[in-house]
Amino acid sequence: MPDKLKLTKTTVDRLPFSEKGKQVDYYDIELPSFGIRVSATSKTYFIRKWINGKLSRVTIGRNNVISADAARKMAADVSTEIRKGVDVNKEKAIGKLRGMTLSDAFKDFLEARQSLKSSTLEYYTYVIEKLFADWATTPIAEITKDMIARRHKTLSTNSGPAAANGAMRTFRTVYNFARTLTDNAIPENPVQRLSQTRQWCKIERRKTFIRPHELKSWYESVQMIDNAVIRDFLLLTVFTGIRKTEGLTLKWASVDLRDKSFTITDTKNGLPHTLPVSTYLYGLFQQLQKFRTNEYVFPGTGKAGHLVETRKQIAIVEKQSRFIMNEVLNQAELDIKNELNPDSVLNGVSFTLHDLRRTFITVAESLDIPYAALKKLLNHSDGNDVTGGYLQITTDRLRVPMERISSKLMELMGIPIPVSAESEEESVLNNN
Numbered sequence: 001m002p003d004k005l006k007l008t009k010t011t012v013d014r015l016p017f018s019e020k021g022k023q024v025d026y027y028d029i030e031l032p033s034f035g036i037r038v039s040a041t042s043k044t045y046f047i048r049k050w051i052n053g054k055l056s057r058v059t060i061g062r063n064n065v066i067s068a069d070a071a072r073k074m075a076a077d078v079s080t081e082i083r084k085g086v087d088v089n090k091e092k093a094i095g096k097l098r099g100m101t102l103s104d105a106f107k108d109f110l111e112a113r114q115s116l117k118s119s120t121l122e123y124y125t126y127v128i129e130k131l132f133a134d135w136a137t138t139p140i141a142e143i144t145k146d147m148i149a150r151r152h153k154t155l156s157t158n159s160g161p162a163a164a165n166g167a168m169r170t171f172r173t174v175y176n177f178a179r180t181l182t183d184n185a186i187p188e189n190p191v192q193r194l195s196q197t198r199q200w201c202k203i204e205r206r207k208t209f210i211r212p213h214e215l216k217s218w219y220e221s222v223q224m225i226d227n228a229v230i231r232d233f234l235l236l237t238v239f240t241g242i243r244k245t246e247g248l249t250l251k252w253a254s255v256d257l258r259d260k261s262f263t264i265t266d267t268k269n270g271l272p273h274t275l276p277v278s279t280y281l282y283g284l285f286q287q288l289q290k291f292r293t294n295e296y297v298f299p300g301t302g303k304a305g306h307l308v309e310t311r312k313q314i315a316i317v318e319k320q321s322r323f324i325m326n327e328v329l330n331q332a333e334l335d336i337k338n339e340l341n342p343d344s345v346l347n348g349v350s351f352t353l354h355d356l357r358r359t360f361i362t363v364a365e366s367l368d369i370p371y372a373a374l375k376k377l378l379n380h381s382d383g384n385d386v387t388g389g390y391l392q393i394t395t396d397r398l399r400v401p402m403e404r405i406s407s408k409l410m411e412l413m414g415i416p417i418p419v420s421a422e423s424e425e426e427s428v429l430n431n432n
Contacts, residue, residue: 161201322348
């Protein structure tokens, strides 16, 4: 079969499909740049021309969709556009991207952002597939500023200000990605409306932490938790200030008891963070080894393999701390006290896991520990702090501050401080 022939409906229909995995091109005698590519399953018209110094193939359409005569006319039109300097392939690609739906944009975004942390991926997926589910098949370029403003207001009412702001930041990220793909061919990001009209919800930063006078009651209540793994997780969190996920996913491979340190690999800023182990923490890790069942320091029975949820135990601590602070043994006694003198009844210790992080740093700051060391302990980024970027604070330099913080927390909680803890601090000081 010749590779050049008059492309008509009859001749094209007679062309045999190629072997699987192969493609054969046939060119038209009258319009040499016009042809049809035959594969094992399809026959597709195209035109082959030089575009920006490169021999390129522009797809016209499939034989079962468009006739040979119509394809030849379209090929001639495309050839004219190319002579005018139009990059037809680029225009077609941009046109296709202009019609990209929110769902398509999100899929492309995830494919390009495969390094996203699992928690971030889970959150982004929830926002796009749940909070913007009704926009999934809407071309992303057709999502207007008015639509964004209305959705933000609805989310703020139904889910809360923080959830509304977070959802819009996620949408903004995906939209910016799609706009980059189209070389800014789609409108500017509609989320800009929230900034232009000052519609972002104002959210005050939480400043709650466990007060020094509450720590003793809190510690005694924590000791009443039956699940030793969760109990020690709460203690490790308040004695190190690490974030929730950093603690929950901590692995034994990251704990070096000979060096008296442990390393967090899955951090917020993406950089590994090594912390020294104080005398108290050393004993805590030794205790945790008794419950070792898998690779995680805080094992769980679920699919994740590690501890996931602590809300039930936090509620127990809050309840028990209320009994302790009011010097009663149970709810019945507390009810009686409340009837006799409501003003004398104290609230229990209400807290979140992030409150434990704030408690750690508040106690640390009260000891006049250098600001640079505090930032390093919390693994906070230096940001625009040029001087801070030059400071290199090693793990060993953090041993004395960590020991001092542990000792202070133990003092406030009423935990006896062993002589070894005091001698450890003196030994480190002497070595530095």
